[in-house]
Amino acid sequence: MGTIxxxxxxxxxxxxxxxxxxxxxxxxxxxxxxxSGAIESGGMVLLSTQTASGxxxxxxxxxxxxTYKEYMFIFNNIHPASNSNLQFQTSTDGGSNYGVTATTxxxxxxxxxxxxxxxxxxxxNRDQAQSTDFIYLTGDNMEASASDASVxxxxxxxxxxxxxxxxxxxxxxxxxxxxxxQQNNYSAGYxxxxxxxxxxxxxxxxxxxxxxxxxxxxxx
Amino acid sequence: xxxKLVNGIKVELTAEEIAARAAEEAAWNAGxxxxxxxxxxxxxxxxLKSTDYLALSDNTLSAEMTTYRQALRDITNGLTTVEQxxxxxWPTKP
Numbered sequence: 475m476g477t478i479x480x481x482x483x484x485x486x487x488x489x490x491x492x493x494x495x496x497x498x499x500x501x502x503x504x505x506x507x508x509x510s511g512a513i514e515s516g517g518m519v520l521l522s523t524q525t526a527s528g529x530x531x532x533x534x535x536x537x538x539x540x541t542y543k544e545y546m547f548i549f550n551n552i553h554p555a556s557n558s559n560l561q562f563q564t565s566t567d568g569g570s571n572y573g574v575t576a577t578t579x580x581x582x583x584x585x586x587x588x589x590x591x592x593x594x595x596x597x598x599n600r601d602q603a604q605s606t607d608f609i610y611l612t613g614d615n616m617e618a619s620a621s622d623a624s625v626x627x628x629x630x631x632x633x634x635x636x637x638x639x640x641x642x643x644x645x646x647x648x649x650x651x652x653x654x655x656q657q658n659n660y661s662a663g664y665x666x667x668x669x670x671x672x673x674x675x676x677x678x679x680x681x682x683x684x685x686x687x688x689x690x691x692x693x694x
Numbered sequence: 695x696x697x698k699l700v701n702g703i704k705v706e707l708t709a710e711e712i713a714a715r716a717a718e719e720a721a722w723n724a725g726x727x728x729x730x731x732x733x734x735x736x737x738x739x740x741x742l743k744s745t746d747y748l749a750l751s752d753n754t755l756s757a758e759m760t761t762y763r764q765a766l767r768d769i770t771n772g773l774t775t776v777e778q779x780x781x782x783x784w785p786t787k788p
Contacts, residue, residue, distance in 0.1 A: 529699040530715060536701055590784045595740040599732050614733055680719045
C-alpha cells in the first residue's frame with residue numbers, strides 16, 4: 475500500500491475544526507492506491523454567469539487576473555435578435571476599451587438541413603491579421619428568425635495575466651446558421667500583446683443578444 | 695434605453711456608445727451582399743476542390759461530373775440580393 479507523509483499546517487478554526495488546507499501531502503512512497511481526498515485535484519471553478527436579455531454586449535471585467543493560468547467561457551444557447559455573428563474582444567484596461575491586436579484563423583464544417591451542402595473550409599473573411607477588430611466566433615449568420623435557433627460552445631483564454639508572452643485563445647462553437655444549416659466553427663489565435671488582459675467582451679455583429687448564458691470558469 | 699451587461703449588471707449605453715454601435719451595424723448591414731457572395735464562393739470553391747482530382751490529365755471526367763462542376767462554377771450567375779444567395783440550390787454531386 476505504501477505510505478503518504480503529511481505535514482500539519484497551523485490551519486484550524488477557533489472551534490477546533492480543520493480548514494480545507496490543514497493537511498499538506500509532503501511525500502508519497504511506494505503508493506499503489508490513494509485514498510479519496512488525499513490529493514487535491516484540478517478542476518474548473520465557476521467565477522461568473524451572465525444571462526443575456528436584450529443586451530448589446532456581455533462583458534467580464536472582474537476576476538480575470540493571475541489567479542488562474544487559463545480561463546474558459548461557455549456559451550449556452552445564445553440567441554441573437556437579428557441574423558448576425560457572435561464575436562469577442564479583450565481589454566488591457568479593465569474594459570474601458572476593447573480592441574487588442576490579434577492574429578487569428580477560422581475554419582468550419584457545415585451541413586445543410588436539407589443535405590444539400592456539406593463542406594469543410596477555411597473562411598478567409600472571418601480571420602484577421604494584426605487587427606483590433608472584434609473576432610468572429612461563428613462563421614455564417616446565426617439564425618434569428620427561428621426561436622429555437624442558437625449557438626453554444628466554448629472559448630479558452632490562456633494566461634491572460636502574462637506580461638511576458640502573447641495571449642492565446644481557442645474557440646469551438648456550433649450554431650444554427652441562416653439557411654438553415656448546422657455549422658461547427660473553430661477560431662484560434664493570439665492577442666499580440668505582453669500587457670495583461672483583464673476584461674473580455676462578447677457581442678453580435680448587429681443587434682442585441684436576446685437570450686443565453688455565458689459562464690466564466692477559472693481552470694486550476 | 696439600450697443597455698449592455700457588465701458582470702451581470704445592466705448598464706445603459708451612453709450616447710457615444712449608441713452612436714458607435716449604430717455605425718457598426720450600418721457598416722455590417724451595408725456589407726451583407728458582399729459577405730454572402732464571399733461565403734458562397736468559398737463554399738463553391740471547396741466543393742470544386744473536392745472533385746479536382748477527377749479532372750486530372752490521366753482521368754476522363756464523366757459527363758455527369760462535368761455538368762456538376764459547371765453548375766458549381768455558374769452558381770453565382772445573376773445573383774443580386776442576399777435573399778437570392780441564401781435561396782440557391784446546390785447541384786447534386788453525381
